[in-house]
Amino acid sequence: xxxxxxxxxxxxxxxxxxxxxxxxxxxxxxxxxxxxxxxxxxxxxxxxxxxxxxxxxxxxxxxxxxxxxxxxxxxxxxxxxxxxxxxxxxxxxxxxxxxxxxxxxxxxxxxxxxxxxxxxxxxxxxxxxxxxxxxxxxxxxxxxxxxxxxxxxxxxxxxxxxxxxxxxxxxxxxxxxxxxxxxxxxxxxxxxxxxxxxxxxxxxxxxxxxxxxxxxxxxxxxxxxxxxxxxxxxxxxxxxxxxxxxxxxxxxxxxxxxxxxxxxxxxxxxxxxxxxxxxxxxxxxxxxxxxxxxxxxxxxxxxxxxxxxxxxxxxxxxxxxxxxxxxxxxxxxxxxxxxxxxxxxxxxxxxxxxxxxxxxxxxxxxxxxxxxxxxxxxxxxxxxxxxxxxxxxxxxxxxxxxxxxxxxxxxxxxxx
Numbered sequence: 001x002x003x004x005x006x007x008x009x010x011x012x013x014x015x016x017x018x019x020x021x022x023x024x025x026x027x028x029x030x031x032x033x034x035x036x037x038x039x040x041x042x043x044x045x046x047x048x049x050x051x052x053x054x055x056x057x058x059x060x061x062x063x064x065x066x067x068x069x070x071x072x073x074x075x076x077x078x079x080x081x082x083x084x085x086x087x088x089x090x091x092x093x094x095x096x097x098x099x100x101x102x103x104x105x106x107x108x109x110x111x112x113x114x115x116x117x118x119x120x121x122x123x124x125x126x127x128x129x130x131x132x133x134x135x136x137x138x139x140x141x142x143x144x145x146x147x148x149x150x151x152x153x154x155x156x157x158x159x160x161x162x163x164x165x166x167x168x169x170x171x172x173x174x175x176x177x178x179x180x181x182x183x184x185x186x187x188x189x190x191x192x193x194x195x196x197x198x199x200x201x202x203x204x205x206x207x208x209x210x211x212x213x214x215x216x217x218x219x220x221x222x223x224x225x226x227x228x229x230x231x232x233x234x235x236x237x238x239x240x241x242x243x244x245x246x247x248x249x250x251x252x253x254x255x256x257x258x259x260x261x262x263x264x265x266x267x268x269x270x271x272x273x274x275x276x277x278x279x280x281x282x283x284x285x286x287x288x289x290x291x292x293x294x295x296x297x298x299x300x301x302x303x304x305x306x307x308x309x310x311x312x313x314x315x316x317x318x319x320x321x322x323x324x325x326x327x328x329x330x331x332x333x334x335x336x337x338x339x340x341x342x343x344x345x346x347x348x349x350x351x352x353x354x355x356x357x358x359x360x361x362x363x364x365x366x367x368x369x370x371x372x373x374x375x376x377x378x379x380x381x382x383x384x385x386x387x388x389x390x391x392x393x394x395x396x397x398x399x400x401x402x403x404x405x406x407x408x409x410x411x412x413x414x415x416x
Contacts, residue, residue, distance in 0.1 A: 004077045004405055008070060009040055009391040011398050019323060019366065022279055025390050026324065026364055032281040034302035034387040036375060041397030042275035043074050046237070050267070053247035056254055058264045060104050062233050063089045065268025065372050066276070070391045072096050075271070077405050083233070083266040087114040090123055100124070104230070106191070106266055108149050108165045109133060115140040127191055127230075129167045131179045138183045145188035147230055148176050150214070152192040152207035156199030157234065158315045166192060169210040177218045189228025189262075190214050197269060198234035201246045205253040207231060212257055229257065233266040237273030238369045269372035276371030278307050278387060279323055282363045283342070295336040298359055303341015303348040305381040307367075307374040311350050319354065320365035331358055343382040 012021050022037050029035065050059050060083040061075050067089065072082070076096045084090045085107040093103060100122035105115075108129040118126065119141040126141075128134050129149040137144050150173050151166030167173050173190070180187040192207040194200070211229040218226045235246050254263060284299030300320075304312035311317065320339065337356040341348035359365065378386035393401070 004073065006040075006070070006073065006391075009393050009398075012392055012394055014394045014396050016394070018277060018368075019321075021392055022277060022366060023324060023364075025392065026279060029390075032283055032301050033385065034278065034280040034300075034306060036307070036370065036387045036389045037277045037279070038068065038070060038371075038389055038391040039275050039277070040070065040074055040391055040393040040401070043071060043271060044078070044397055044401060046271050046275070047075065047078050047080065049243055050270070053243050054250060054265075056263050057231065057250065058262070059267050059271075060102075060106070060230075060264055061271055062106075062266045062268030063093060064376065065233075066272040066374070066376055067092060068272075068375075068389055069096075070389070071272060071275075072098075074401070077401070077408070079408055081264070083268075084123070087111070087117045090114075090118060090121065094121060104147070104264070104266075106147075106230070110136070112136060112140050115144075119144070125188060125228075128176070129165055130172075131176065134176065134179050134183055134185060138185055142185065144185065145225075146180055146185050147189045147191045147228065148173060148180075148187065148214075149191045149193070150207070150210060152194055152203060152210060154194040154198045154200040154203035154234070157195030157197060159196045161193050161195050169214065173214055174217060177214070177221055177223060181222060187218055187223040187226050189226055189230060191230030191232060193232030193266070194234050196234040197236045198246075201249045204231050204234075204246070205249055208250070208253040208257065212261075215261065227260060228262045228264065231263065231265045233268050233270075235265075235267050235270040237267075237270040237372060239274040241270075241274075243270075272371035273369050274371065276369075276374070276389075278302060278367040278370040278374070279364050280320075280367075280387075282359050282361055282365060284340075285359070285361050290336070293336065295338075296356075296358060297338045297340060299340045299342065300350070300365060301342050301384075302387055303343060303350060303384075305341065305343055305345075305348060305379045306384065306386055307370055307378065308341070308350050309373065309377045312347060317351055317354065318367050318369075319351065319356065320367055322357065322359060323364040323366040325360075325363060333357070342384050345381070 060081040105126035150169040153162040190211040194203040280300040280302035286297040334355040
């Protein structure tokens with residue numbers, strides 16, 4: 001067991017708002033580089049809420065969504081499980097004291113060398129969606145616990161993962177069950193991922209039913225060890241998201257699943273989206289006249305090659321909030337505006353022709369709900385670095401975290 005160390009986390013008073021804390025963080029830093037503020041308390045509350053609303057569904061945090069070390073440390077300290085998709089994610093997760101049995105290697109198409117590493121460290125549970133992958137696993141890790149991934153798509157999503165992964169649940173899945181038997185592999189369960197983010201909760205219920213039927217089929221074919229359903233990820237995590245919209249339907253769908261079947265999930269964006277807030281510096285401004293109307297172009301220190309790849313892909317168009325005002329001038333009037341990132345690339349645009357209040361060089365702007373698939377996809381294009389992450393926590397959340405850690409440590413001692 002590794003001792004939890006959170007020296008990088010700064011503690012603030014409970015009565016300070018998110019933006020008040022963010023202003024303090026900016027005041028204490030040097031330079032114009034963008035930052036992300038991580039509210040550790042938000043991660044803790046998300047975990048508490050999940051366990052309260054869906055106690056049967058064990059969450060395996062999808063590391064790919066945001067591999068920040070503080071996030072992993074905190075979830076590990078709370079007894080969390082993890083969904084890893086590569087050797088490096090397994091290494092990073094286990095370096096925080098996470099045991100191999102708390103990890104699923106949930107990449108249906110894996111490097112042989114990464115399977116070998118999983119075998120070496122004991123990460124046995126892994127997904128596959130075709131016979132070629134099963135044969136690869138058989139050659140490298142014959143004792144692996146196979147989770148067959150089926151295709152089950154939501155009708156509402158911006159990323160249809162079923163185009164890349166997942167076998168047909170009605171025909172191909174049965175052939176894969178037979179293949180595991182023929183190869184002498186252990187079939188552990190079935191998984192699906194409806195897409196991310198999921199805008200149709202009923203899609204998860206469809207997947208649960210298909211997996212239940214496949215478990216019955218697998219048992220009838222002689223797979224005695226099949227005992228798991230993995231309902232995947234895609235559950236949103238914005239601050240206005242209501243988990244009940246998903247949890248009530250999922251819990252209802254699980255009522256018909258035998259209690260001997262373990263249920264897990266792979267939430268990523270649910271945990272981290274609202275926990276991170278971005279701040280960027282306005283370092284340039286251009287005033288233009290169009291049809292006798294004043295318009296503005298702003299140039300900020302973060303862009304699509306930093307935090308805002310979803311803007312590059314035209315998935316989102318997030319409006320900033322002025323965090324600090326470099327002048328004493330306040331004006332509620334809005335103008336047609338474009339916000340550019342710092343690089344020389346014309347694709348580096350966060351907002352184009354949107355109505356915004358007037359900003360000035362020297363202002364800091366903030367964007368909320370920036371924690372998922374942002375800095376993990378950043379590059380160093382044009383020499384600009386990814387935003388530095390500043391973890392913070394309020395005093396009450398800090399006290400709760402350490403009380404929870406001590407309770408878990410005591411339980412482990414009693415078990416031993």
